[in-house]
Amino acid sequence: MIKCYFIGEGSDIDDVKKLVEKHPFAELIDDHGTGQPVLEEIFAKKPQVLFVDFAMRKTIKKALTRLMQFSAIIYMSVTPSDAFEAFEDGAIDYMSYPVRSKRFEVCMSKIVRLSLNRTSFLQEVPEHGLDSFFINVDAKGKTELLINSNEILMIEAIENHILLTMVEGRKHVCFNTMKEMEEYLPNYLIRVHKSFIINYRKVSEVKGPLLTLKGNTQKIPIGVTYRKAFTEKKNEMTIGKKNVKRF
Structure with missing residues (x-):
């Protein structure tokens, strides 16, 4: 889950909090109203995303500079022209009030993608891996597709892209790396070769240094x-196996 923290108050922010609470990948861990936030308290909670009311920008700019070391900043305001200054400050995204659910989903898709790409922030990954995640399905990263981990049969690296084969036979090309995929997948999706990650639950036969998956030849x-x-x-x-036996 992506830990979210809010700085600011008001009905518009309350509406965004409700969107966070409904999102499958987001968790609202705490918030701070007006006034100077206590950095130590925020650091202790380790939020991965900070939703900040733009009206608080000047009051807490120094604090945000430190918080950006481990958190993605999302600015929000009633004035769309604030977006330029928001991005100049290093924000990952900007949303204008009232924030609609569709715009919020676009913002969260960007955050999830950054999480998958393992940038300097968003580095906390559940021990069991992600149950679902977005992949880039075009080279420019403009189109993303939500994948359920338990529906993956295998992942194959082919030149400069990756091919995901799903249990029911569908195939998806994506432009993430094998390393990125491996770090975020559940433990039943395991690397067996530099070019292959397989769903261990779908192994049907192992013969020497080769294996076969169910429904696939x-x-x-x-x-x-x-x-x-x-x-x-x-x-x-x-x-009957008590000791490790190599091929």
């Missing part, structure tokens, strides 16, 4: 680098 190689970890995981589910 492709023989997937198990790279030398990944064999020990794969064998240990396989042996956990093999009757």
Whole structure:
């Protein structure tokens, strides 16, 4: 979940808080009204996103400079022309009041994408990985698609892009890296080769250094680098196996 913190008060901000509370990837951890915020308190909560009322900008500008070290800043105001100064200050996005749900979704899609790309902020990832996430499905990053992790059969690196094969057979090309994918996926989606991540729950056969997935005839190689970890995981589910046995 992406931890969100609000600075400012008013009915417009309350409406945005409600949008955060409804979002599947967002969590409202706390807020601060008017006046100078106590930095130590905010640092302790480690918010990944700060939603800031633009009217507070001058009052807390120095504090925001420090908070930007680990948090993405989203400015909000009633005046659209404030957007220029917001981006000049280093904000990740700007939204004008009243914030509509569609505009909020665009903002959160950007935040989720930054989280997947593992920028300097947004680095907290659930231990179990993400249950769903957005991928870039065009080279310019303008189109994103929501993927449910449990629907992935395998992920294959092909030249400068990645091919996701879903359980029911659909395929999606995306322009994230294998490393980005691996860091954010649940533990049942494991790397078995420099070019392959597979859904371990869908393995139907292992024959030497090759494996096959349910509903798919492709023989997937198990790279030398990944064999020990794969064998240990396989042996956990093999009757009579007490020790690790390598290929």
